[in-house]
Amino acid sequence: MSVDEELQENAEKAREPFDRKVALTMAVMAAVMAIVSVAGQVLTTEELLNQQKASDQWAFYQAKDIRRYESDIARDMMAALSAGPAAINKYAANMERYDKDRGEIQAEAKKLEEESHLHGARALRAHLGEVFLEIAIVLASLAILTKRRPMWFASMLSGLLGAGIAATALLLH
Numbered sequence: 253m254s255v256d257e258e259l260q261e262n263a264e265k266a267r268e269p270f271d272r273k274v275a276l277t278m279a280v281m282a283a284v285m286a287i288v289s290v291a292g293q294v295l296t297t298e299e300l301l302n303q304q305k306a307s308d309q310w311a312f313y314q315a316k317d318i319r320r321y322e323s324d325i326a327r328d329m330m331a332a333l334s335a336g337p338a339a340i341n342k343y344a345a346n347m348e349r350y351d352k353d354r355g356e357i358q359a360e361a362k363k364l365e366e367e368s369h370l371h372g373a374r375a376l377r378a379h380l381g382e383v384f385l386e387i388a389i390v391l392a393s394l395a396i397l398t399k400r401r402p403m404w405f406a407s408m409l410s411g412l413l414g415a416g417i418a419a420t421a422l423l424l425h
Contacts, residue, residue: 271396274404278392281411285385288418292378295371295421302368309361313354320350374421381418384410 327343330336388411395403 270399270401270404274392274396274407277404277408277411278389281385281388281392281407281414284411284415284418285382285389288378288382288385288414291418291422292375292382295375295378299368299371299375302364302371306361306364306368309357309364313357313361316350316354316357320347320354323347323350370424374424377421377424378418381414381416381421384414384417386414388414 323343323346327340327347330339330343388407388409391403391407391410395401395407
């Protein structure tokens with residue numbers, strides 16, 4: 253078979269309706285996969301940012317705890333030196349303020365950790381959906397090579413499953 257005849261035969265095969273339908277399916281799945289991939293990366297970034305913010309809050313909490321402890325020591329020293337109620341009350345007030353601040357900081361840190369975990373779960377779903385979309389594209393390629401409709405249907409099923417899983421990532425709150 254000459255090169256021209258082979259090219260002619262391949263061109264005719266490419267015009268076959270089955271190949272065009274599968275190619276269209278692949279293009280749609282690739283576009284959905286691109287969107288899911290970007291969404292997954294955004295969710296992963298949000299997870300990391302919230303975890304970093306939570307770590308910052310816990311460091312701030314620890315700093316307030318150290319200040320509270322230092323005020324406790326200073327209050328005890330003033331009491332031991334019989335410094336008078338004004339000096340003792342000053343450090344006692346500091347301790348109360350630090351306790352209040354620590355409670356607020358702790359609540360914020362826990363809130364940020366929860367948000368981080370939620371973004372992590374959403375990112376995992378998006379990435380899992382992306383895997384099924386990638387499998388769908390591979391199956392569609394095999395459908396074109398083997399000219400088998402069941403392979404194409406398996407491809408579409410995998411693509412729908414991947415898109416569905418990814419959609420749940422966007423719906424979780």
